[in-house]
Amino acid sequence: MIYFVTPDGCDDALVRAALVGGAGMIQIRDKTATDAEMVAQARRLLPLCRDAGVPLIINDRLSVALESGADGLHMGQGDGDPAQARVALGTGVHLGLSIETAAQLAAMPAGAISLIGAGPVHATSTKPDHAAPLGLDGLAHLVAQSAVPAVAIGGVGLPHIPALKQAGCAGIAVVSAIASAPDPETATRELVTAWRYA
Numbered sequence: 001m002i003y004f005v006t007p008d009g010c011d012d013a014l015v016r017a018a019l020v021g022g023a024g025m026i027q028i029r030d031k032t033a034t035d036a037e038m039v040a041q042a043r044r045l046l047p048l049c050r051d052a053g054v055p056l057i058i059n060d061r062l063s064v065a066l067e068s069g070a071d072g073l074h075m076g077q078g079d080g081d082p083a084q085a086r087v088a089l090g091t092g093v094h095l096g097l098s099i100e101t102a103a104q105l106a107a108m109p110a111g112a113i114s115l116i117g118a119g120p121v122h123a124t125s126t127k128p129d130h131a132a133p134l135g136l137d138g139l140a141h142l143v144a145q146s147a148v149p150a151v152a153i154g155g156v157g158l159p160h161i162p163a164l165k166q167a168g169c170a171g172i173a174v175v176s177a178i179a180s181a182p183d184p185e186t187a188t189r190e191l192v193t194a195w196r197y198a
Helices: 012-021 035-052 062-068 082-089 102-106 135-145 158-166 184-197
Strands: 002-005 025-028 056-059 072-075 094-099 115-118 150-153 171-174
Touching (some): 012 035, 035 056, 062 072, 072 082, 082 094, 102 135, 115 135, 135 150, 135 158, 171 184
Parallel strands (some): 002 025, 002 171, 056 072, 072 094, 115 150, 150 171
16 A cells, blocks of 8 residues: 655645545645645545545544544654553544654554554654654554554655565655655655565
8 A cells, every 4th residue: 555645735736646546545745735735735635535535634633533424543653642542533433653673563552553664664754753764674563563454654756666575664754755746646646566476
């Protein structure tokens, strides 16, 4: 699965291109937008995502996920209590959690999380304050220990897909591999094809 995480200031056309290209999950992450702007964008994008059968996830902001009617929430380690977020979201709604270490994985509340974002695998410019990169061996160890599916995140793209799939990942989460491509739709399609046949 190709999981597209939007860059700051992402316009709807970029998300549409990722959907047409076959992205399997969309996460709205925008550190510069207000809650109201994120809610408005999510409400515009939800019909497109649902037509494509693709979940629309909100990064960090539980109130935005609830108000917009999005399909779920993804939390970082500093974004509150996942167990409380699960209660607020209810059952059957996606809740993702970023995991950087084995200790964080062990502390994850049982039954609350549906997917982990494991990483960063490599250093990445899209999140300069990230934890120390896991590398492929560290990633494979986390994935093997996880009770829920894991997507690899952090400096990953087309060349890394075979190794990431071999490490047991359910997919990869990307920002720049799609957002910075000259043709985001084609870039997404190439990622999807590479993942499928890796």
